[in-house]
Amino acid sequence: MLKTAKMLLVSTTATVFTLSSATAEELTWRNDIEPMIAANCVVCHGADKPTYREWRLLSDEERARVGPRMDTYDHFMSYVIWPATGAMQRRLDDGTNRGGEPGNMFVYLGKTDEERAENLKMLSDWLGAWNLNRWTARDDVPGISKEQLEAISAKF
Ligand code: HEC
Numbered sequence: 001m002l003k004t005a006k007m008l009l010v011s012t013t014a015t016v017f018t019l020s021s022a023t024a025e026e027l028t029w030r031n032d033i034e035p036m037i038a039a040n041c042v043v044c045h046g047a048d049k050p051t052y053r054e055w056r057l058l059s060d061e062e063r064a065r066v067g068p069r070m071d072t073y074d075h076f077m078s079y080v081i082w083p084a085t086g087a088m089q090r091r092l093d094d095g096t097n098r099g100g101e102p103g104n105m106f107v108y109l110g111k112t113d114e115e116r117a118e119n120l121k122m123l124s125d126w127l128g129a130w131n132l133n134r135w136t137a138r139d140d141v142p143g144i145s146k147e148q149l150e151a152i153s154a155k156f
Contacts, residue, residue, distance in 0.1 A: 049067055
């Protein structure tokens, strides 16, 4: 029974890849995502910035001014998987999954609507799944499921 469920999930994921982009499976952090983050985000989220854990220790006021570090794969994934589960997707969503209101980092994805849409699609294809859920449910945001976590590919 468990095995059947797992196989179903695998085939669903494979279909998503095929539909979203022919090259989605080949997207990697090293070739595709890191350069985009370097160009658009590291000015505020680079190696000189506090890590997520350090950033959480700052006051609300300091946190509003300083962005946390996300220039390497491991730092970046802490805003996708854990501990800041879904923070990346909540901040970068174009509004589609946020009742029409884009996340406040969406604007930095590019200089034009076209570039922002392209980079958002690339990120979502690379992740293999795009959901805004938290680790633990809070307010109207549900907690992430094991199946949703397993659907994230994000090749290094
Ligand atoms: C001009 C500076 C600036 C740029 C450019 C910028 N950010 Fe941010 N970012 C911030 C600041 C400051 C915060 C903290 C304040 C806040 O939460 O909004 C932040 C917060 C975030 C958070 C929330 C982290 C958490 O755990 O709550 C994410 C995710 C994020 N940024 C992603 C990005 C991405 C991805 C890019 C590039 C596409 C980007 N940002 C570009 C300044 C920036």
